[in-house]
Amino acid sequence: MAATLAGTGTKSRITRLAGALVARLGDRLPFLVAAVALALSLALPYWHMTLRAPQYPGGLRVVIYLTHLAGDVQEVNGLNHYIGMMKLEEAAVFERAIAPYGVAGLALLALLAGIVRRRWTALLALLVVVFPLVFVADLQYWLWYFGHHLDPHAALSSAIRPFTPPALGTGRVGQFVVEARFGPGLYLAFLAALSALWGIVTRLRGPAQRG
Amino acid sequence: MSENRDRPGTPLGQRKVSRRGLLGAAAGVSAGALLASCSVFQRGEEGPKLGAAADEIIKQRQLTAEDVTAALMTYVPSGKYDEYLMFSSTGHGGQVLVHGLPSMRLLKVIGVFTPEPWQGYGYGGSTNEVLEGGYFHGKPILWGDTHHPALSETNGEYDGQFLFINDKANGRIAVVDLRDFETKQIIKNPLLVNEHGGCFVTPNTEYVLEADQYSVPLGGVYAPITEYKEKYRGVLTFWKFDRQKGHIVPEESFAIETPPYWHDLADAGKGPSYGWAFWNSINTELAIPGIAEGRPAMEIAVSQRDMDYLHVVNWKKAEELVAAGKFETINGFRVIRMDVAAKEGVLFLIPEPKSPHGVDVTPGGDYIVVAGKLDPHVTVYSFAKIQQAIQAGNWDTDEYGIPVLPFEQCVEAQVELGLGPLHTQFDDQGYAYTSLFLDSAVAKWALGKPYRDDGWKLVEKLPVQYNIGHLAAVEGDTTKPAGRFLVVHNKWSVDRYASLGPLLPQNAQLVSIAPDQPMRVLYDCPIGIGEPHYAQIIKRERIKAWEIYPEVGWNPHTQSVDPNAVLKVGEERIERRGRTVEIWGVVLRSQIRPDLIEVEQGDEVIWHLTNIERAKDATHGFALGGYNINLSLEPGETQTIRFVADIPGTFPFYCTEFCSALHLEMMGYFLVKPT
Structure with a gap:
């Protein structure tokens, strides 16, 4: 009996403390979560594409990170040259070059919003919210660009019309079935966006503060 | 066993079978067949038509129950792998074959002593250097008589890393690296011309064993045949193998001189007999040819004595002698003279009946089994008894002063098997299998203790078709035989296949040696590319072959990245230096980049080519017609060809592997301007 009482007491104390902590962190925690998620996302794939054809029983995979490409890039480039497509590494060169600084900057903005409880820091964190949308839009642009800038002199140019490979979902190019999926990095960026959005709303609704 | 099975050894029943009879037979064959057959019929129950469909096929093709169970035991469905790989020689085809078991599908022909254009072996590039390693006094030898493949071993088990194979005709051995299944080295034995007692490896592949067959004076120099006894000699060679380099190192190898007895097969001791090696011999009569001179034919003269000599060699001791400098250097090779070998306890002889062929050490290393060839027995020597006889020291010597241990003191048992016993393999149940050439049969017999209590006894004989030479069981000459299957290599096929002209294929037959079952022939596999003498069968998973070369620019000859490799498109180039054009x-x-090369007649051309592909199977050929050049460039591989452009004209070059939809377009021109 005594043990139960004591147990309940401990539990309620923990709950109370946690409550207090959440209250204190209420408009800080979402920004901190966003900062961590963004930083982590730098190390994870944002997008990947699997190409399946009879002669590739295991499929070919291209994995896009914010900073680099991985997987069967050389093989896919080799195949793409038959339809006159540019090399994958020629896409988004500028974006990839600035990505580490850009995302680090966004993570710092989120961190700033988490530390400095001001409205203006929260508003700056809006950039974190729009970031994954910008990524998807840019991806879509490059997919369109690649599919619409085929070398007219390529061997199979007459066999293929301009096309846009799917950014998400399944498409078909020649004998290849192409499956495109978002990667864990992009999901983290979405998580960061939602988390930041929550933080922004919480802060804007909260008691008026300076700035 | 079902009533459909006839006595082992008689032709299989021809009676067509009911489904019931079929099931009965299928159930009895082996666990593997049982599972296979059950799954077929279970599927039949799910899809109700299969039972009837199977019956229909059986009826149409007039199959017996044995046929159907054999098919179920050997069929490997499309896309599935075989469980075992068999490496066999091809006799005077000069190559090595790789078959999958139990399907017996031919998976690969490895070019070894004979140029093989599909692999680009011997048609330009570093493979030419490999073949040149085996030239005889500078004379090109572009074939071989491969007999006995030996897989490298670790602790007496196959480790799947290397394969060694001998060339009887020219006294050479070759090293195949099983990372890429390519021949890396051919080496000529500088002491002998003709050999047979190789290749066999010591339990950790410290040495590769090779011995002469037809004796010659050491180094193969001239001596009149009438001086055979005095000048001709036998050679037992211990080739040192450097696993790191993947090469045999002649400077660290040595040989033991013997009397000019013809050495036949060999085996290395293991377990208790580790450090020892065993060779059979024939022609201890010291017969020489000369029919016109009034001498009997060799086949008669060599078969006069009832006993020849088993050679028992302490190679650990021989190593010590070499280290102590007790050798002579002949033709650049270290040789322990036979008087030294005799005196120092390195070489002993034991009588053995009669002109024997195989000498095979049992899995535990405790017995040595000699197959009598002209004697119907296998003679089993006990290694422990041999050691006691050596300790006892009451031996005679042969006429060359080599100790001859008393036969009775060394023999454990003799088992009468039949006519023409040649070669023995072992399973995991304590049985031995010996080929009987004259009987055209396999004898299954029980080993004695510690293997079995009912030992030293013939169990069963299975007729095979026809004139069996060697046989190979799964890992059947290692410390851990795996049983289940035996492949018999028959010299004659006579009536087994459709007539294809007077040169008939050889007949390899897959035999089931499942425990507690009679042996039975499951499958006939014609070999139309040479005569497999011996083979070894290894579990597939022991071999870890590369799917592509580890890095772009890989030189398979050095097994490292080639300094002349071009790693990227756009970095290709042509340089001219005087009369040399390097590409x-x-x-x-x-x-193929560059795709246009123009040289002047007489220019020396050095052409480096790198396949920069990283996709599995994206191999390209490179053929330059008119200049006898054809390379196989596997993904990542770099090769270099050198030739003098001595023929003026216009030479298209192209890719010989159908690599892609635009394979035909993968070409270029090599123009040689006349001077």
């Missing part, structure tokens, strides 16, 4: 090129789907 650094790449191949990829579907281009």
